[in-house]
């Protein structure tokens with residue numbers, strides 16, 4: 379096993395999990411999680427933050443009923459009920475942390 383520090387100042391894991399049609403449990407993919415991740419990646423690139431901010435796609439993070447959901451490090455905050463209007467602020471905060 380190799381082990382080394384994460385090379386980004388901020389890492390955001392956005393749930394993009396998709397459940398099968400008809401599933402009784404909601405999923406973040408059906409609530410815009412995939413599009414939000416793509417938007418945040420584009421914001422990071424547009425602002426030249428690729429060396430310090432990384433936005434990963436994630437499987438289910440356990441907050442399905444309050445999704446879309448993300449987890450941010452290094453603060454470890456769980457971000458529930460993400461909305462389009464939150465994305466710029468998240469990237470602004472990441473840019474300010476480096």
Ligand code: FES
Nearest residue numbers: 393406439441442
């Ligand atoms: S499907 Fe996104 S948190 Fe469970």
